[in-house]
Amino acid sequence: MSPLITTEDKLKERIKELTCLYTISSHISNCDLDNLEPTLHAIALSLKEAIRYPQDTSVELIVSDFHIEVGQRPDDKVFMLSAIKAFNLSIGSIKVGYSKAKYNENSFLNEERQLLAKISLELGNLFERKQIIEKEIISRRQVERADRLSILGEITAGIAHELNTPLANILGYSELLKDQFKNQEFVLKDLDKIMNSAIYSREVVKKLMFFSCDMPQQMELTNIVPIIKDAISLLKPNFLKKQIACHVNIQDENIPLRVDAIQLTQVIFNLIINAIYFSPVGGHINVSVFQDKTQVNIEISDEGSGINSNIGDNIFNPFFTTKPVGEGSGLGLSVVHGIVKSHKGVIKHKHNSPKGTIFSISFPKN
Incomplete structure (x- = not known):
């Protein structure tokens, strides 16, 4: 059981809390939004020192992709908990605890609970600011x-x-x-x-x-399955040359979509030829086509070296290529991006586990 707290003790605790708030505000004001871990660790340490018995206190801060722990780590503990929210959505929490063998829930002061809530609010504001800046960029x-x-x-x-x-x-x-x-x-x-x-x-x-979208489009409502299958079949010599297996998974045999058939063929050709180029000999390429009520999705994955995060934002730029001089014009993915965009679609890329790249295309049905 914790001893009774005197007026002098209350004053000392209040000074500690105010110092903690000032220190944390300073950390947040001067933080590097691209590297928040040192700031979060400093906040956890400041909070630990502001609690009545810092030598016995554990602080666990979980927010976004970060997990910070400082102080004692008893297996069985009493704690106070506060959620961290950004734009009214929970993104983490702060937990302050004592060993259950030595303390109980009454060991925490009401002022400490209020302090914890204020720090959670400050952290929520920090992550809101981070999200806003990232969206602006x-x-x-x-x-x-x-x-x-x-x-x-x-x-x-x-x-x-x-x-x-x-x-x-x-x-x-x-x-x-x-x-x-x-x-x-x-x-x-x-x-x-x-x-x-x-x-x-x-x-x-x-x-x-x-x-440049100077080619006239001939948009027609058509079943895109034969278009995709024909495009893949024409590339059989390319697959055989590198002994690559192409696995095609098409959800339905009838997937109607308003497209320009020639331009859709161009999209499939470019993406698969790229996949073949970057795939190792004897590798695998997967082509998946599926639909729901609102859109049609095409995914093409390979087992190549993948796309370095440093160039991920540039791969759809015209004349940008990672191929050696003379082997690529740097227009393939730009053409694909332009065609997909002209069809009101979206194209994205992501890492393929354990290696390679997945290009995903979504076309709206309406």
Whole structure:
């Protein structure tokens, strides 16, 4: 049982509580929102010292992804508990305890319970501020990205149109030259190189036009299952080349959706070709298609090296690629993003356990 508390003791405890509140407010004001663990640990220590018997006190702070414990850790204890809330949602709690062998529930002062509630409120405000700042950063990035894509879309549309005519001329005149030099093998080889380079450039132009939304869409309500199956079947040589097994899981044989069939094929092609490129020999690629009342979902997962968190925000940017020079234009995922967006859909990526990447696409049915 704890001894009776005198007026002098009450005054000392009050000074400790006020000091604790001041210290914690200082910690919160000067904290690094990207690294909150030191601040939370300092708050737990400050709270422990503000309790009447700090030498016997344990403080356990659980909030978000953090779990902080300081002080004594008796197996059986009495404690006071306060929830931490952000935007009226519980995100954690603070527990202050004593050993049950030495103290009881009456050992805690009412002022200590009030102190605990105030600290919980301060922590809730801290995490609300963190969430607001994080959402502002995401919103700002989205606006900046939209601005960049809009400007780049206008530029690339112009570039695509300007390049189409000279590329067609290169291919046409190369064909004529092949007829003129059909008996000179070394000349034909050089002309084939020219034509292959022009064809490659034309494919880049097509991607630019997809990206800039300059390709007219032919939206029709259709069953997308055959479209997806046909796209996958056309890639069989690519699977065989790296001995990759492709597992297709389609929930229903009839999944109606209003889409441009050619553009949907482009999406599946790009994502699976990327998955094949980054997958190890003998790996597995999974394609899942399922629906509910409001949307259609497509998931494509691989067992590659995954997407580094440092570049995760950039992979849909035009001309951004992690492939070696000459092996990627950096437009594939930009085209995919543009097509999905034009269909009012959303594309995201996440880590595939234990390794690799999962791309998930959601298309609204309406």
